[in-house]
Amino acid sequence: MMIETGAGFWSPLAMVAVVGAVAIAVFIARSFGRKNAGKDAGQALPFFSGNVVKDARIRPANMYWGFFEALHDYYFALKKMHSGIVNDYFFWFVLVIAAMAALFIFSGVL
Amino acid sequence: MIFLAEHAPVLAIAVPLLAAFLMPLLGRAGAKIRNLVAFAAIAFAGIEVALLALNVLANGVVTYAVGAIAPGLVSPAGFPVRIVMEIDALSTFMAVASVSIALLACVYSMQAMKKHENLDKYFALMLLMTAAMLGMVFTGDLFSLFVFLEILSIASAGLIAFYSGRGESAEAGFKYLAVSSVAALMVLLAAGFLYSQYNLLNMAALAGAMRFSFLDKFALVLLASAFALKCGAVPLHMWVSDAYGEAPAAVSAMLVVASQAGLYALFRVGFTLYGSMPLIDLLGLAMIVLGVLSMFIGVTMAIKQSDIKRLMAYHAVSQTGYMLLGVGVGLSVLGNAAMVSEFGFRAIQGGLFHVFNHALYKGLLFFTAGAVFYVAGTRDMNKLGGLAHKMPYTAVFFLFGALAIAGMPPFNGFASKLIIYESVFEFSPVLSAIAMVVSLLTLASFVKAFSGIFLGPKEAVQAGVKEVPIGMLAPMAILAALVLLFGLFPDLVLEWLVNPAVNALLGQCGYIGAVV
Amino acid sequence: MISSVFIAVACLIGLGFCALVFKRNLIKIAMAIVVMGSAANLFLVSLGYRENAIAPIFTSAPELWMVLPTPQSLTLTSIVISLAVSALMLSFAIIIYRQYGSLDSGKRRLSE
Numbered sequence: 078m079m080i081e082t083g084a085g086f087w088s089p090l091a092m093v094a095v096v097g098a099v100a101i102a103v104f105i106a107r108s109f110g111r112k113n114a115g116k117d118a119g120q121a122l123p124f125f126s127g128n129v130v131k132d133a134r135i136r137p138a139n140m141y142w143g144f145f146e147a148l149h150d151y152y153f154a155l156k157k158m159h160s161g162i163v164n165d166y167f168f169w170f171v172l173v174i175a176a177m178a179a180l181f182i183f184s185g186v187l
Numbered sequence: 188m189i190f191l192a193e194h195a196p197v198l199a200i201a202v203p204l205l206a207a208f209l210m211p212l213l214g215r216a217g218a219k220i221r222n223l224v225a226f227a228a229i230a231f232a233g234i235e236v237a238l239l240a241l242n243v244l245a246n247g248v249v250t251y252a253v254g255a256i257a258p259g260l261v262s263p264a265g266f267p268v269r270i271v272m273e274i275d276a277l278s279t280f281m282a283v284a285s286v287s288i289a290l291l292a293c294v295y296s297m298q299a300m301k302k303h304e305n306l307d308k309y310f311a312l313m314l315l316m317t318a319a320m321l322g323m324v325f326t327g328d329l330f331s332l333f334v335f336l337e338i339l340s341i342a343s344a345g346l347i348a349f350y351s352g353r354g355e356s357a358e359a360g361f362k363y364l365a366v367s368s369v370a371a372l373m374v375l376l377a378a379g380f381l382y383s384q385y386n387l388l389n390m391a392a393l394a395g396a397m398r399f400s401f402l403d404k405f406a407l408v409l410l411a412s413a414f415a416l417k418c419g420a421v422p423l424h425m426w427v428s429d430a431y432g433e434a435p436a437a438v439s440a441m442l443v444v445a446s447q448a449g450l451y452a453l454f455r456v457g458f459t460l461y462g463s464m465p466l467i468d469l470l471g472l473a474m475i476v477l478g479v480l481s482m483f484i485g486v487t488m489a490i491k492q493s494d495i496k497r498l499m500a501y502h503a504v505s506q507t508g509y510m511l512l513g514v515g516v517g518l519s520v521l522g523n524a525a526m527v528s529e530f531g532f533r534a535i536q537g538g539l540f541h542v543f544n545h546a547l548y549k550g551l552l553f554f555t556a557g558a559v560f561y562v563a564g565t566r567d568m569n570k571l572g573g574l575a576h577k578m579p580y581t582a583v584f585f586l587f588g589a590l591a592i593a594g595m596p597p598f599n600g601f602a603s604k605l606i607i608y609e610s611v612f613e614f615s616p617v618l619s620a621i622a623m624v625v626s627l628l629t630l631a632s633f634v635k636a637f638s639g640i641f642l643g644p645k646e647a648v649q650a651g652v653k654e655v656p657i658g659m660l661a662p663m664a665i666l667a668a669l670v671l672l673f674g675l676f677p678d679l680v681l682e683w684l685v686n687p688a689v690n691a692l693l694g695q696c697g698y699i700g701a702v703v
Numbered sequence: 704m705i706s707s708v709f710i711a712v713a714c715l716i717g718l719g720f721c722a723l724v725f726k727r728n729l730i731k732i733a734m735a736i737v738v739m740g741s742a743a744n745l746f747l748v749s750l751g752y753r754e755n756a757i758a759p760i761f762t763s764a765p766e767l768w769m770v771l772p773t774p775q776s777l778t779l780t781s782i783v784i785s786l787a788v789s790a791l792m793l794s795f796a797i798i799i800y801r802q803y804g805s806l807d808s809g810k811r812r813l814s815e
Contacts, residue, residue, distance in 0.1 A: 080602060080677050082609040083533045089597040089675045123644050131646050137568040137639030138493050141631065145491065155488060159425055161814025163362050163732060167723040169422040170369065174412045177473055181404055184469060330777055337784045344791060354802025355812055361729065361795040362813075368736055368788045369723065375743050375781060376716075382774070383750045429813045 192238045193258060196251045196272045199235035199282070200322045203228045207314035214307035222297045225310045229293050229317055233286045236321070240279040244687060248275045248701040250327070267389040267702050273327030275698055276687035280539065281324040281451045283684065284546040285444045289317040291662040292437035295554055298658025299437060299561055309349060315342040316441055323448045327702065329378045329460075330388045332452060333371060336417070339445055340367035346438040347430050359433035366426050370413040377406035377413075391702040394460050394695060404464075410456045411470060417449030420477040420511060421484045424504045428488075431500035432566075436557020439496065440550040443503055447542055450510060454692060457518055462695040467521060474515030479618060481508030482625040490632040494566050495556045498636060499549070502592060505625060506545045512622065513538025513607045516614045521693075530613040532689060537606030539692075540685045544599040544673065548591035551666040555585040558655040558663070559640060568639040572647035578654050580664075582641040587667040589637055591674070593630035599670050602677035708749040715742035729799065729806045733792040740785035747778045 079088040123133045145152060158165075191198065206228030213221040243249050251258045251272040261271050293313060300306055319342060322335035344367070348360030378388065380402045387393050397403060416423040427446070431439045457470050485505030492498040517535035520526035558581045559574065560566055575582035591598035594605075604626060612619040654660070673680050691697065719739035722731060751771030757764065759772035800806050 078676070078678055080606070080681060082606050083530050083613060084609045087596075087602065087605055087677075089602070089677065092596055093675065131644065134572055134643040134647060137635050140635045140639075141490065148487070151487070152491065155484070156815055158422075159428075159488065159815055161425070161429070161811045163365055163729075163808045163811075164724050164727065166362065166366050166423075166425055167369065167720065169425070170366070170412065170416060171720055171724065173415065173423060174373075174408060177408045177412055178405070180469060180473060181408060184466065330780075334780060334784070337788070341784075341787055341791060344795075348795060348798070351798055354799055357795045357798035357802065358811060358813055361792060361799060364788060364792050364795065365723075365732060365736060368792075369739065371784075372736075372739050372743050376746065378777075379743070379746050379750060382777075388773075433813070 191235065192242065194251075195235040195239040195242070196249070196274055196325050197253060199232045199239065199286075200318050200325065202231050202235075203314045203318040203321075207311045207318065210311035210314065211307045218306065221307065221310060225314060226290075226293055226297070228314060229286065229290045232317060232321060233290055236279065236282045236286045239274060240283060243274055243276055243279050244683070248273060248691075248697055250274075250701050261702055266387075267392050270331055271327045271389055271391075271702060272325045273391060273698065273701060274325050275701075276684075276691040277451065277454065277539075278324045280543070280684050280688040281448060282321055284543050285320045285324070285448065286317065288440055288444045288546050288550045289313070289320070291550065291554075291665060292440045295440075295557070295659055295662045296435070296437040298656050299557055300435060303349075305349075309346065312342045312345045313438070313441065316346065316445060320445055320448045324451050327390050328388050329381065329390055329393065330375075332390075333374045333378060336374060336449075336452070337368070337371050339448065340364065340371060343367075343430075343438075343442055343445055347434040347442075349435055349438065350433070353433075356433045359429040363426050363430040366416060366423075370416040373409040373413040377409040380406040380409075389702060390455070390460055391699045394462065395699045395703045397461070397464070399461075399464050403461075407456070407461055407464075407470070411453065411473065414449050414453035414456065415477055418446045418453060418511075419449075419481075419504050419507050421480040421504065421508070424481065424485065427504050428497045428500040431503060431553075432494060432497040436496075436553050436560065439500075439553040439557075443549045443553070444546050446503070446507070447546060450507065450542065454514060458521070458692045459695050459698050462521065465522075468519040471515045471517070471519030471521065474511045474518060475618070478508045478511030478513075478515050479621055481505060481511060482622060483508075486625050486628045486632065490628055490635070493568050495559065495568055495636060495640065496553070496566055498568075498632065499552050499556060502552075502629060502632070503545075503549055505629065506541070506549070506592065508625075509604065509607055509622065510538045510541050510545070512611060512618065513541060516611050516618075517692075520614070527693070530610040532693070533606055533610035534614070535689045535692060536681070536685055537603055537610055539688050540606060540677070540681060541600075541603040543680060543684065544591070544603050544670075547666055547673070548588045548598070548600060548670050551584060551663060551670060552588040552592065554659070554663045554666065555581050555588060558659055561655055561659065562652050563649060568636060571640045573641070573643035573645055574648060574652065575641035576645045577648055577652045578641075580654060580660055582637075584663045584667045585637060585641065587670055589633035591670045593633055594626045595630070596674070597671070598674040599677065599680075600674075602674060706749070708745065712742050712746040712749075715739065715745070727808050729796040729808055730793070732808065733789060733796060736792065737785060737789045740781065740788070744778045744781050744785070747774045747781065750774045 079086055122129050125133050206224055213224050250261045252261045253270045255269055261267055319335045319339035326332050344360045344364035347363055348356045350356045381393055382388055385396050419427040431442055461467055482505050485501050489498050489501035513534045517531045520531040563571055591600040594600045608619050716739055719735045722735035751774035753770055756768045756770045759769040
């Protein structure tokens with residue numbers, strides 16, 4: 078029914094009820110309009126620059142171009158880190174062991 | 188019936204193990220009999236896990252001495268002898284998640300792998316993986332944890348490289364096995380260090396006898412790094428994308444729960460074995476750092492991918508970061524009783540609930556990716572498009588999984604993420620903000636994936652594409668229903684599975700007291 | 704003073720890690736993992752050693768001062784596991800050689 082998070086509560090059924098009520102209101106409002114408005118008026122056709130292009134779509138590789146351009150340096154460093162060579166995997170493992178041991182030493186535990 | 192309930196820990200491991208070795212024999216009798224026996228073995232293990240979970244909820248920690256005259260003879264002379272299995276609420280929590288996904292993966296593989304050869308070996312390895320996962324979460328002994336960890340690694344490596352005609356699968360299997368066996372060697376060395384000082388291998392007895400010398404802390408460093416590698420935390424995560432990407436779809440779903448068994452081992456070492464160490468919050472700090480790195484680097488690598496399964500693999504890394512963040516915050520405040528009751532309990536609750544939800548929605552996503560590969564023959568999103576016209580059910584199930592992983596209400600991902608956000612906020616607001624940004628980027632990458640694969644004009648679909656058979660749709664439908672159900676009624680999981688597990692983690696004394 | 708066995712174990716593990724990080728040949732990586740496994744086995748067996756003790760076999764034992772048997776059983780298990788891992792890794796290397804034509808870990812196709 079409801080879960081208590083530390084700072085409040087969350088009730089999924091209440092949310093579904095509210096969404097359902099809003100959906101009913103929207104449906105009622107829609108039913109006051111014209112029936113079958115705009116069917117077969119070319120709404121589902123893909124257009125590029127005003128021309129109908131039958132099988133056009135934006136390829137997933139080209140989405141979020143701006144995001145990747147803005148973070149270009151970060152992705153350059155990330156690509157170098159993910160080289161795919163097994164030896165680098167072991168290098169990171171040794172580094173993590175050394176870092177954890179150093180963390181424990183420099184706080185006076187070890 | 189009493190026999191089943193009394194010997195449940197051992198039967199849950201032994202029956203899939205026996206069935207695994209029967210697979211080649213039964214394969215001679217026909218594919219149907221072999222598939223039926225594999226399904227029956229995992230279903231039987233599921234029944235045993237359910238009986239054991241009810242037992243643990245009613246009676247607290249359950250111990251079982253393997254090989255004794257009676258299972259209860261754990262400490263006949265005051266100290267534990269033989270291999271002792273010690274099952275508390277955290278073990279049953281992980282076991283329930285593992286065996287459910289294993290059962291659905293078995294059903295899915297029966298249809299998805301029909302056209303392939305060597306299916307005897309496939310089902311044998313899958314049953315070995317199930318037995319090893321259950322063994323890892325049920326054992327109370329550090330060395331048998333190592334043994335089951337190695338069994339899991341070897342069986343998983345064999346399954347990752349299953350498409351042995353391709354070099355890429357063998358490369359992924361090689362990398363996975365290399366890093367996994369080095370991590371397991373570190374676990375063995377740590378077990379050796381602990382054994383050399385205390386002459387004990389039983390985890391509860393070790394926790395009671397621990398004096399926190401230099402060697403003990405070095406053993407903790409080795410154990411924590413090894414299990415961080417096994418669960419796929421950044422910067423030890425690079426094997427995850429190779430392995431999950433190249434494996435068959437059902438195997439990827441099982442690898443998710445196998446990595447979560449590694450996460451279980453990390454929690455067991457941190458909370459139970461070393462729980463009373465002064466400055467254990469340093470391990471909590473390390474888990475928080477690993478968690479934040481995993482969340483952010485996982486999702487930024489995921490959003491760049493073109494291969495649908497590698498994208499989901501990087502998201503698995505990112506979601507593991509959420510689990511590490513939640514439980515790490517809980518571990519950091521373990522010594523401070525006031526903070527634990529304020530937000531520490533809820534942080535661990537959120538982290539563990541996320542483990543359960545992740546197994547469900549990630550399994551669903553990998554099953555849908557497998558369905559797309561089964562039909563279209565390619566995993567590259569740039570070559571796919573418009574599949575929702577021909578595969579409407581798969582598209583809807585993918586949408587359920589994508590909304591769940593992005594943390595959208597009313598799916599189950601939102602419930603666990605909300606608990607993590609709110610409890611981590613009280614620890615440090617910056618971490619909570621990073622978690623929310625990562626959630627946003629998760630949604631963005633799944634919008635890209637969904638629109639790239641399923642949306643688009645009908646003309647973009649290749650010829651011969653039609654909906655996948657019912658054998659693959661049924662597991663997806665079950666998982667989608669569970670994702671929605673646990674999103675609408677999260678308190679069911681919280682009350683019966685998660686809260687006992689959190690109490691088991693925080694109550695180290697109960698675990699020690701059951702054996703010593 | 705630390706026993707020479709433990710120094711040998713530390714050197715072997717260190718050599719294994721050096722080979723894993725720096726050597727590019729897949730067979731050498733598999734060899735390094737086997738060497739590290741052997742070092743761990745050596746460590747385990749040496750943990751049970753007692754001065755002037757005999758093998759832990761009860762039947763017709765001349766005296767009862769024996770080496771600890773538990774580490775020996777741990778080592779047996781570990782040897783078998785190391786065997787399985789090395790067999791599987793070498794067969795993966797064979798498949799990779801057949802498909803890629805090279806055993807260099809730098810010539811990987813799964814990256815980024």
